[in-house]
Amino acid sequence: xxxxxxxxxxxxxxxxxxxxxxxxxxxxxxxxxxxxxxxxxxxxxxxxxxxxxxxxxxxxxxxxxxxxxxxxxxxxxxxxxxxxxxxxxxxxxxxxxxxxxxxxxxxxxxxxxxx
Amino acid sequence: xxxxxxxxxxxxxxxxxxxxxxxxxxxxxxxxxxxxxxxxxxxxxxxxxxxxxxxxxxxxxxxxxxxxxxxxxxxxxxxxxxxxxxxxxxxxxxxxxxxxxxxxxxxxxx
Numbered sequence: 412x413x414x415x416x417x418x419x420x421x422x423x424x425x426x427x428x429x430x431x432x433x434x435x436x437x438x439x440x441x442x443x444x445x446x447x448x449x450x451x452x453x454x455x456x457x458x459x460x461x462x463x464x465x466x467x468x469x470x471x472x473x474x475x476x477x478x479x480x481x482x483x484x485x486x487x488x489x490x491x492x493x494x495x496x497x498x499x500x501x502x503x504x505x506x507x508x509x510x511x512x513x514x515x516x517x518x519x520x521x522x523x524x525x526x
Numbered sequence: 527x528x529x530x531x532x533x534x535x536x537x538x539x540x541x542x543x544x545x546x547x548x549x550x551x552x553x554x555x556x557x558x559x560x561x562x563x564x565x566x567x568x569x570x571x572x573x574x575x576x577x578x579x580x581x582x583x584x585x586x587x588x589x590x591x592x593x594x595x596x597x598x599x600x601x602x603x604x605x606x607x608x609x610x611x612x613x614x615x616x617x618x619x620x621x622x623x624x625x626x627x628x629x630x631x632x633x634x635x636x
Contacts, residue, residue: 446624446625455628455630456618456625458624458625458626461624516568518568
């Protein structure tokens, strides 16, 4: 079964500091994609970053980067220089090539940013 | 920028009422999805569509139904709402594996 596990229900970071959110997944597929989505208190989900499994290079989007460890099936999100606007629920998600885009989501990590 | 719209944003209704949650997107995406999300919990796929006249049930069983008569429109209907249907409903469309979400409808059934 394909599963996505986020083991940290809540995390807290000081403004301007760096925080890492963990995600592990289980799959037997070779062609798959991993995502981190952010859901602020206003609740519109937005894509933070995306990683194709066939790419060895870790994806980066400004202050957001991932540590993709394919053998360990680990996909952590690093947020550098944390800002108050980063406070949100973060969901790790997975889909594979044959799924037609249907995503499987983890339970989420609630990130608080302290001023 | 193209977007995906959901209405209403909040809905409070009595048990037994028929409701339709609206979802429209202006991006021309073929693939659209409905997710159900309880507070502080993960999203569960309840319906999806790969194009006009195509609808499928998702991983989470739901008493709701959907239709896809036009590419841009993917409404969700509950024929007889019950308190167990109280939840957040998120609509999304996708292209190249990237999901675009609406703001959601928070449904409360009394």
